[in-house]
Amino acid sequence: MASPEPRAEHAAAALLKREARAERSRLLPPVLIGLGIVACGIAQAFLLARLLATLLGRADAGWAELAAAAVLALLMAGLGIAQERAQLAAGEAAKSRLRATAFARLLAAGPADDRAVGQKSALVVERIEAMEGYFARYLPAAMLALLGPLLVAAATSVMDLRSGLILLGCGLLVPVIQAITGIGAAQASRRQFAALQRLSGRFLDRMRGLPVLVLFNQQQAEATRLGAAADELRRRTMRVLRVAFVSAGAMELLIAVALASLAYHHGALVRGGHPEPVAALFTLLLVPAFFAPLRAFSAAYHEQLSARGAAADLAPLLDAPDPEGLLLEEVPPKVTITFQDVTLSYAPDRPPALDGLSLRAMPGETVLLTGPSGAGKTSVLRILMGFRRPDAGRVAINGRDAMLLRPAELRRLSSYVGQRAFIFHDTIRENIRFARPEADDAAVEAAARAAQVMEFAADLPQGLDTPVGEGGFGLSGGQAQRVAVARAFLRDTPLVLLDEPTAHLDPGTEAVVLDALRRLCIGRTAIVATHARVARNAFGRVLEMQAGRAGAPRMAGE
Template sequence: MASSSSGAEAAAASLLKREARSERARLMSPVLLGLGIAACGIAQAILLARLLATLLGRADAGWAELAAAAALALLMAALGIAQERAQLAAGEDAKARLRAAAFARLLAAGPADDRAVGEKSALVVERIEALEGYFARWLPAAMLAVLAPLMVAAAAAIADPLSGLILFAGGLLVPVMQAITGIGAAQASRRQFAALQRLSGRFLDRMRGLPVLVLFNQQQAEAERLGVAANDLRRRTMRVLRVAFVSAGAMELIIAAVLASLAYQHGALVRGTHPAPVTALFTLLLVPAFFAPLRAFSAAYHEQLAARGAAADLAPLLDAPEAEGLLLEDVPPKVTITFQDVKLRYAPDRPPALDGLSLRVTAGETLLLTGASGAGKSTVLRILMGFRRPDGGRVAINGRDAMLLKPAELRRLCSYVGQRAFIFRASIRDNIRFARPEADDAAVEAAARAAQVMEFAAALPQGLDTQVGEGGFGLSGGQAQRVAVARAFLRDTPLVLLDEPTAHLDPGTEAVVLDAVRRLCIGRTAIVATHARAARKAFGQMLELQAGRAAGGGSRMAGE
């Protein structure tokens, strides 16, 4: 368990360091602006020291110094605004880049990523959102916490070496204090993010299944369970905030100690016997300028803790090696699929999904895969779509090893129709065009006619431009499946993969969808996984799978 935790911490640190290097150019702007604010603070302290000494009758300053101090105050405010904008820009840039990378990895993995939908959503939204403070506040604050106090302490040391030494010693106590208060804080932050991820994932999953909860009268019980999870998140969040409050209190204690030390050293100022009153006042007025960047560092400390917890969850996704392989020069017009003694096991403690399967589908032919659930039908389709790699054997397309291609290149070759078509909240036309966004209206309408979508769309108020709800609300199951078949027509690939395309349909609707599927397969290589008896009559070639092998232990080839 300890090695797993240390491994997660190392992966998180590596991810944050890599992303910090990518943001280095953007972070220089807020750091330079912060140094400008510190320089203005030093100059303003000199002017204010002369003005105060004048009030005590120990110096000679006038309206010019007062006007200069006011101008510096305005300049510092302007620099502060510019610094805040630069920090926000750095944070937004980092979030946009990380979110694009995480989303691209999730899309590339597809169904092979077994995380729940809610967990994936939490990764792309909450986890990356938690990293904004790391780039926008923590990194600039960490750099300024070293550079700006050194500049201020050097100015104090020039005026009075002992005062500069006191400021420097006080500054050294801040990271020590942060380290002490931060013991266990990173672990608490990770636990908080884990609780947030569980709550986010559970809430999203339950919202998607809200009709089921209502039908089984479980809405009140589920609300109570969500309340328990939310209360657990509240407790963990308060533990993280407790660290932030302790850190802030320790910072105030250090500032008070430094002020007391400087006041003791320059105590003669109160008695009016100090030999250099302007110097004494100058060193005292430098305390706010010295600790301002250290305050920002302390305030941003919890941002770093939160970022480490978020990065520990993101690192397995973002650090996973990218899929390697060859690229296709062109999509071939025809493909022949060959499996030779293909083996695949999803987990060591589970039986093999494929156990020496051999099959061959020649160009333009359709193979029907049948067999009981778990026989390996869907696994064949996942391999051809690049979502799984076989453990052994050979998968060939047109005689060449298909596993040498990048998974995305395999998906360029095929169109897929599953058991339930996912329909987006958009028009029917846009849902069909989703398969090929650059397609014109004529191509979309031709695909809709081929899939018999126009049979029901023509009766709708706006035809193909009729809006449908999320998840296909407003369409029947058969209508949604025909939209999915229309997508495959529009995509127009040489390989068609269908996984139970008529499941859950009544016999009349099944016949309509099968007719559209049959026309889709004409002239294309097609593999159809199904239990439906009607499909067995519609397609000639059939291979029955049993425990990941061709029934009977042999191999069968389409076209033989």
């Protein structure tokens, strides 16, 4: 059986190959421009060879050749700028596509993806940033490293066959050097990325939990642990750079060997008895042009190693199969939810979250799920939102197996209000419109009135168009929760899922939010997971859950 590391390398190689095919059309312009630069370099070398031979009294060149060489220099500079822009465009396009795909996969997985927030952030940001060099520099450099030297060697061979063979022989040693240094560089790069991911994830998670660290007086201990992780990243980064310097030094040694070989071959040029001085100078001047694409490839080779390390981490996410299932032709106006002997486990060594749960929620009915933490209330909501699949049993919507639907289709049926509403840095109006981006202003305002958002928005400087900060800065907890309820009104789905919607609210605000939630649930199927005693008295049927099972139903207030 293949070990995890070879499997990861194979998945990374497959991912890079697939993305390279997708970027083929964007990679062609920088390669063609690069070949144009090489051709200009060959022509310029020939003109300079004639000028130098004229200075030696062995040719007849003048101002025309000098002017042409200057024009070629300017042209090469312009082509270099155009090539850089084309490479940047290819890299940005690849990053944009990869980031959109990765983010979509993370959104589709939702809470089912148990990676820490910091790790997810590192995947979408650092890992995809590390892929840019592969598309912007490595792939064009790899193609030019094959075509450019061949073009220069062919031009050299036309003037002097032995000189062309010397250049080709030195060029063939470049892949050998890259292979030797690449073995260690690949491992060092992979370990560096692993250290970077650990540090990024740890830092972000600890920043989010900073109040808890301070509360338990653990800030100094955690700072020490973060320092150790940062030192590990420093050491691994220096190992990668050490291998890169060795590779660059080997490339310079090859250039020196090529120059020395050609100088020895054309030694008669110095003694004054060379039969073709222009050809001799031409071949010597072409050495930089021959090795320029190879040097660019050597410099970009480490971009490929970094990309392989990043692709190994991204492949499990990007190569995950697309969710299977049926699509809804339309959202039904009413739904009946049925759980029949449903079981769900999150880990083999933990008790089941749901253990033979059976319940039914009819259209227009609100079912309260109560019980201690860990009783399985939130697991019911996760199944109905498509974030979890039951291990056994049947979940039905209107009598049909709900698990045959794609997870995204399940989410089309429901509106969700959790414990804390996340508010984006935008206006209150746009935060409500987030639930249904195509909604017009009239629909947004109607949802705001239904959720009693207008009660506080009317006193704000710009009403619903008042901007608020990231995370709800500028709004109280109750006001932010009413914005979340307004989103549910705007979404207008037949199923409403509420998870501790009044947690962390004071009694006065809780009453306001509960009143809005009661009106939201009218005419809809609603399932509410809550500990709040006030909520138990505000809704309909109550199911007391214990260890993943539901007790006998009772009416609110009993």
